[in-house]
Amino acid sequence: MTVTTLDSPVTRARWALADGWTVARRDLIHWANQPMTVVFGVVFPVVITLAFGYLFGGAVKVPDGADYFAFLMPGMYGMTMLFGLSSTMIAVATDASKGVTDRFRSMPMAPSAVLIGRAIADLLHSVVVLAGLLACGLAVGWRPATLSGTLGAVGLLLLLRFALLWAGMYLGLLTRDPGAVVAVQTLEFPIGFLSNAFVAPGTMPGWLGAVAEWNPLSSTVAAARELFGNPGWGGDSWVARHALPMAVVWPALITVVFFVLSVRRYQRLDR
Amino acid sequence: MSAVLAQGLRKSYGEKAALDGIDLDVRRGTVRGLLGPNGAGKSTAVRILTTLLRPSGGRAEVAGFDVTTQPRQVRRNIGLVGQHAAVDELLTGRQNLELFGRLCHLSAVQSRSRAAELLERFGLEHPGPAKEYSGGMRRRLDLAAGMILAPPVLFLDEPTTGLDPRSRAEVWRSVRELVSDGTTVLLTTQYLEEADQLADRVSVIDAGRVVAEGTPDELKSRIGGDQLDVVVRDPEHLERAAEIIGGVASGPVELDRDTRHVRGPVNERVRSLTEVLTALAAAGIEAEDVAVRRPTLDEVFLNLTEAGGVRP
Numbered sequence: 001m002t003v004t005t006l007d008s009p010v011t012r013a014r015w016a017l018a019d020g021w022t023v024a025r026r027d028l029i030h031w032a033n034q035p036m037t038v039v040f041g042v043v044f045p046v047v048i049t050l051a052f053g054y055l056f057g058g059a060v061k062v063p064d065g066a067d068y069f070a071f072l073m074p075g076m077y078g079m080t081m082l083f084g085l086s087s088t089m090i091a092v093a094t095d096a097s098k099g100v101t102d103r104f105r106s107m108p109m110a111p112s113a114v115l116i117g118r119a120i121a122d123l124l125h126s127v128v129v130l131a132g133l134l135a136c137g138l139a140v141g142w143r144p145a146t147l148s149g150t151l152g153a154v155g156l157l158l159l160l161r162f163a164l165l166w167a168g169m170y171l172g173l174l175t176r177d178p179g180a181v182v183a184v185q186t187l188e189f190p191i192g193f194l195s196n197a198f199v200a201p202g203t204m205p206g207w208l209g210a211v212a213e214w215n216p217l218s219s220t221v222a223a224a225r226e227l228f229g230n231p232g233w234g235g236d237s238w239v240a241r242h243a244l245p246m247a248v249v250w251p252a253l254i255t256v257v258f259f260v261l262s263v264r265r266y267q268r269l270d271r
Numbered sequence: 272m273s274a275v276l277a278q279g280l281r282k283s284y285g286e287k288a289a290l291d292g293i294d295l296d297v298r299r300g301t302v303r304g305l306l307g308p309n310g311a312g313k314s315t316a317v318r319i320l321t322t323l324l325r326p327s328g329g330r331a332e333v334a335g336f337d338v339t340t341q342p343r344q345v346r347r348n349i350g351l352v353g354q355h356a357a358v359d360e361l362l363t364g365r366q367n368l369e370l371f372g373r374l375c376h377l378s379a380v381q382s383r384s385r386a387a388e389l390l391e392r393f394g395l396e397h398p399g400p401a402k403e404y405s406g407g408m409r410r411r412l413d414l415a416a417g418m419i420l421a422p423p424v425l426f427l428d429e430p431t432t433g434l435d436p437r438s439r440a441e442v443w444r445s446v447r448e449l450v451s452d453g454t455t456v457l458l459t460t461q462y463l464e465e466a467d468q469l470a471d472r473v474s475v476i477d478a479g480r481v482v483a484e485g486t487p488d489e490l491k492s493r494i495g496g497d498q499l500d501v502v503v504r505d506p507e508h509l510e511r512a513a514e515i516i517g518g519v520a521s522g523p524v525e526l527d528r529d530t531r532h533v534r535g536p537v538n539e540r541v542r543s544l545t546e547v548l549t550a551l552a553a554a555g556i557e558a559e560d561v562a563v564r565r566p567t568l569d570e571v572f573l574n575l576t577e578a579g580g581v582r583p
Contacts, residue, residue, distance in 0.1 A: 015376070019373075019374055022370065022373045022374055023374070025370075026359060026362065026370055029361075029362055029366055029370075030359075030361045030362070033361055033362065033363075033366075033400060034361060098355050098357060099353045099354065099355035099357030100357050100358075100359065102318075102323055102351070102353055102357060103351065103353065103357040103371075103416070104374070105322070105323055106321045106322060106323060106346060106349065106351040107346055107371070107374055107375060108343060108346040108347040108375055108376065108420075109374040109375070109376070113374075269323070270322070270323060270324050270325045271324075271325065
């Protein structure tokens, strides 16, 4: 039906975005067809938040004696971004194992649209989940100080999610097996615990606390606390004092590494 | 003019050769069957021809475009229906086809009308998501998705694997319709009946090489003529019946004690049948069933891939 012409780079870039949006729209139709999966995506972090806040919160000593929810909420926001790693991986691995990726690759669409579409859809999903969790935070008494700080914090959280997108894509393309996701899901909680999301690293054994301080999640969460105007975790190491720049450096580093790896992996599906 | 042309196509993974120099020449508007056991290299060949895999050697053209240097042009001219029904199970049939239409760069209006057309043609007007479809419907949806652009060349990689006989017949009917519209089809299958039913010519593939090629009838005649098959009532009579059939057969006679079958190849079906029946009656051997039949493609296939004579 269509005649082939050699497209200019501009036309190709335009198609890459247009096709990427079409691929992303597929996820939006999933949400419309099965709204419960989106609802559950919001409910899960809310339940964990309530469990930590009300069940364990009383036993946790927050620096400066602040309310635990004020300390916990930015941690949970960061945790939710971390959970995105496995959801991206599941989506990519499922498409690869069921032949959907091959169908896309055999079609006259922009090849990069497969990855672009995944990135758009997963970021949109994270925005929805984060919005739900912010509402939950407000309901349990968490309060941000300023609007500009709030926007900055949300931006940094989504930046971490953006970085983890590429890690998820790489792992999904590497394994091409939705079953392998369990391994990553199992690791998400320990990685989250080994940070400042739930407790101050100062309360951990020395070397473990140091690892927790250098966890990229800790930088994002610490920067978010600072921008939200919430109580911090009271660390005074170099990485703790430079939370804001590190909340940009870590995601940038992860993005560069895994963007290159996943694009290469995708291109090498034809090997 | 060739719709698919492959010359010395090779694909190796380290030391292991998945394809070891395959030649194919599929004329426009015909159906070519690639027949072979699991791991013979059929899917590898299809994956190379549909630009999903890079060949390690040789060259291939599809619809006149080189698969390695002009992959985008190739993709505009092919449809691929893979081993899995590669449709989005959470989307309805209509949503799937509209999505694929958009990705083939049809406008929203074109995608909608093309989707409606294909849904009707393949009998897929079911309102729910594709995961509610039967196996046969899902494959037909997959087939419809491969037909969005009405491509001149369609690749079907084991299109009916895992389907029940009724669903298989449905898929076959759809494929025949496409062929009558002039689409060139390259089909891989492990089912010999499928190749027999659909293909104009068959390439038998084993261990990454084409071991035989021809029409289904030509291939069948390669292992000799008709088979005379007698079932005797009394197992005691098996040896004697085998001797009688051996007297008229043009090749070695097979004997199956469990099913009481005696088989042998014969050249002249009617004369051989009469002679054998007369001789059996004279010897007082009662036959439960007597038949003369063409060899099945199964027998051809086993003969070609296991006889040893064809492999280097």
